[in-house]
Amino acid sequence: MAATLQDVANLAGVSVKTVSNVVNNYTHVRATTRTRVQGAIDQLKYQPNMSARGLRSGRTGVIGLAVPELSLSYFAELADAVIKAAERHGMVVLIEQTGADRKREIDLLSSPRLQLTDGLIFSPLGMGSDDASHLDVSYPLVVLGERIFGGPVDHVTMKNIDAARAATELLIARGRKRIAVIGAHEGEVVGSAALRLQGYKEALAAAGLPYDDELIGYVGLWHRHDGLMAMRNMIERGVEFDAVFGLNDTLALGAMRVLQEAHFKIPDDVSVIGFDDLDETQYSLPALSTVDPGRAEIAETAVRVLMERINGQTAPKKPAPVEYLVDFTLRERESTL
């Protein structure tokens, strides 16, 4: 069906290798030959067979991206950014969804499905620090999220603690004293939830405000529905608060919906802030204040680091793993004014 180098070579009356040289812009090809071959290529609509190329070169031109779920807006926007960044490096992106399930995450890391990939950008959610060893894989891997695993792996991460502290400080600066948190994970010590909660605690401590566990809304996942339930639960428990910090925007938006249902005025009665700077937050009513964790830069850096690892694979020894920390930006909007 599809034309091969051989077909083009026959048509142009040259050897297969010469066609290959033309295709790959090899320098020592006579101009006239190049023209003739190019003509044959165009005529036959020749396109290189990627499998064969991959077999010969050991490279596929594909990078894997593993996220919990694309239907979580944060990951959709992240994937968007990763695909765009990969394109700039001439790579194409294959997306795997883990469902934030620990077992599926671990399985994925050694899945044969990754065989057609030159490297992986992995955003784990279910794995814990006990699972560090699974990250010691033989292919290029960049992990998104804190260096919580200890293993020799490259990480690209946002300043969870600092950003959460800044968000909390903003609420405090607006005069809020009883700041509820929506989205903590019970017992977690290493994930994003735990780190953001830590930032919150640091801000309280710095301002001399007491920490009250009553104000912490625990959830299982970070879906909108969880934010809604946690907020509703807190209201029903009769907890007093004058601000809400959603550990991500989705949770904050879910919480905001409950607050408005319960006739709290935002931001007059309750200030609300989120985390992630989803596109949506600009259009909620009121527009949600949030923290931009530097998503675009995270995606770009992750791809760049991964490409360095892929290209450096022939190097004598593995370079020391690095941790890139991306800067955040506070985005104040109507919900905290």
Added chain:
Amino acid sequence: MAATLQDVANLAGVSVKTVSNVVNNYTHVRATTRTRVQGAIDQLKYQPNMSARGLRSGRTGVIGLAVPELSLSYFAELADAVIKAAERHGMVVLIEQTGADRKREIDLLSSPRLQLTDGLIFSPLGMGSDDASHLDVSYPLVVLGERIFGGPVDHVTMKNIDAARAATELLIARGRKRIAVIGAHEGEVVGSAALRLQGYKEALAAAGLPYDDELIGYVGLWHRHDGLMAMRNMIERGVEFDAVFGLNDTLALGAMRVLQEAHFKIPDDVSVIGFDDLDETQYSLPALSTVDPGRAEIAETAVRVLMERINGQTAPKKPAPVEYLVDFTLRERESTL
């Protein structure tokens, strides 16, 4: 680095082909041999090289999915569903973003990047009916959207017209008479926007309501921002209306935000309905009525049809192209009660 069949064969003391037979569960392998080979496989952590397999078999195990942008929630949720459906067929998904740009869409169809793909699920947005010829490609292709192109291509599509008519009818049934539309595309005749607008017109006509171009809000893209601007513009023009039909949810949510800013009560003063049944719509305030176009079924069907085409490639002649029409469901929520 990675173990090959040869390595395993050496270790197990058998031929390469026998190992291959074990790997592929070929029937005629003695139990003892199988065990021994399996042991070697495990010991060497052998994983088949997909490029080599692809070269030999002409299959990559990858399907392509081309969408405008993952940061548009509809496409993120669609991609989620496609990935899950593909997984059930043992396939993995490579995602391309076209940015709804006509040229990029056309280029993509003949891009060598697709070489490592067994087939493509394509959701065009920028291409028009003049571009039909570009869809006549040599690889399995399933187009999402109306059979607007005429070419011999499989389509999986939602009932845009019927669903839009139903949405409009719902508003009419709630007593609304001046129904604004947000999201029409000026001059378009074949895309989703045009079809949904047609459904709207049909519903008006059936109810004996006049069509008024004043009530049509034109936009460029279907981003939240466009919905917001179109709604704002209509209010500023002083157009009277008692309902809004957002041609998709994102537009409707953007419009709703403007309405609320302008102190319209929803649904008392203005009823609002969207289209797509995004997860978000359940959590807006008020929760947005919408139409579920059958996204999950669209994804499943598209993957199934594509797999049939991929598996049937050896068949003597191409089967006639089909058009699958997926059923929709009205989801009434608070914004129209």
Added chain:
DNA sequence: AATCCTATTTACAACGTTGTAAATGTAAAC
């Protein structure tokens, strides 16, 4: 015109896999 140097082109092998066909082994039937 013979010689040498470099530019251009070529043949061949190899990447790891699997289909084909042929070879070997095993056990039952005679």
Added chain:
DNA sequence: GTTTACATTTACAACGTTGTAAATAGGATT
């Protein structure tokens, strides 16, 4: 103890590409 039938294993080629090294061509130099 042969033959026969079938189960199991094997060698070999081929998929389409590119690196290596060797072959050839074309000029420039003498």
